[in-house]
Amino acid sequence: MKRIAVIGSGTMGNGIAHVFAQNGFPVSLIDISEEALQKALGTISKNLDRIVAKGNLTEEQKQQTLNNISTHTSMEEGVKDADLVVEAATENVDLKLNIFRDLEKFTKPEAILASNTSSISITKIASVTNRPDKVIGMHFMNPVPVMKLVEVIRGYSTSDEVTTQVIELSKKLGKVPAEANDYPGFVANRILMPMINEAIYSLFEGVAGVEEIDTIMKLGMAHPMGPLQLADFIGLDVCLSILNVLHDGFGNPKYAPCPLLVNMVQAGHKGIKSGQGFYSWTHGTKELVVAERFRK
Numbered sequence: 001m002k003r004i005a006v007i008g009s010g011t012m013g014n015g016i017a018h019v020f021a022q023n024g025f026p027v028s029l030i031d032i033s034e035e036a037l038q039k040a041l042g043t044i045s046k047n048l049d050r051i052v053a054k055g056n057l058t059e060e061q062k063q064q065t066l067n068n069i070s071t072h073t074s075m076e077e078g079v080k081d082a083d084l085v086v087e088a089a090t091e092n093v094d095l096k097l098n099i100f101r102d103l104e105k106f107t108k109p110e111a112i113l114a115s116n117t118s119s120i121s122i123t124k125i126a127s128v129t130n131r132p133d134k135v136i137g138m139h140f141m142n143p144v145p146v147m148k149l150v151e152v153i154r155g156y157s158t159s160d161e162v163t164t165q166v167i168e169l170s171k172k173l174g175k176v177p178a179e180a181n182d183y184p185g186f187v188a189n190r191i192l193m194p195m196i197n198e199a200i201y202s203l204f205e206g207v208a209g210v211e212e213i214d215t216i217m218k219l220g221m222a223h224p225m226g227p228l229q230l231a232d233f234i235g236l237d238v239c240l241s242i243l244n245v246l247h248d249g250f251g252n253p254k255y256a257p258c259p260l261l262v263n264m265v266q267a268g269h270k271g272i273k274s275g276q277g278f279y280s281w282t283h284g285t286k287e288l289v290v291a292e293r294f295r296k
């Protein structure tokens, strides 16, 4: 696999383009918004500066990395030569199905089509193409240049050959791939989201406060941050939507989202992105201040 196309240049797309480009792959970065593309290039350049400052990359390698990236607002133009497309557009089923219908038309028939979706069925995405054996999940973690894991998700019809190719490619990026089958939440979110939901239930039922829950899980389990802080980072709306996918997909009440989470999202308290969640983020992300509502 030589030429890569990345669809969507937001949080994940710019990181995915960055790691491919830094590892010598020519990347077409595609977004419907020219502004998003320019922002992504700025973010990639800043992130590369950080790697240069640490002595892990030369200024020349930084330039080569940036030269490996071309930007496009036309999907047809951006994907025409791609051997692998990684779709990292907004998490919305209909939007992704439309993108994959277009990819079926605009890519070479042998191209592998991957999605970075957190929760949408790879099998469902594959069903709108004529090559379900070549459709696969490549679930990178945020921030992509830092996080080692790629959860490789096999749809119901994904071939062994394509899975092996994607696993080998992930290793070439310096990542550690781990294979999972396509069931709701795959592995990462199937385990993470119930933990976050249980933390929210513990708060909702008055078992402990925000700081106590996060301190217990952070220090007791050696997690880098507590589950409530992590939920604020991920976005409470994103957590709610993934819990709904688990709840609907398995029909098991153990995945039912905590009513407190539902209320917070309805009130627009979505975590860092809205400034308020379990913590108040109005002063930035350095200082942890428990949101007023949860102060004792």
Ligand SMILES: NC(=O)c1ccc[n+]([C@@H]2O[C@H](COP(=O)([O-])OP(=O)(O)OC[C@H]3O[C@@H](n4cnc5c(N)ncnc54)[C@H](O)[C@@H]3O)[C@@H](O)[C@H]2O)c1
Binding pocket: 007, 008, 009, 010, 011, 012, 013, 030, 031, 032, 033, 036, 087, 088, 089, 090, 091, 092, 095, 099, 116, 117, 118, 119, 139, 140, 141, 142, 234
């Ligand atoms: N943010 C995370 O922590 C995270 C982690 C793992 C996986 N994901 C998954 O990655 C995907 C992207 O998430 P994100 O957080 O980067 O979203 P984001 O909102 O930051 O970026 C999405 C980008 O997609 C673009 N876009 C929308 N429709 C498009 C189209 N038709 N063609 C091309 N571009 C289009 C938007 O303009 C935007 O720039 C989602 O599927 C999400 O579930 C996110």
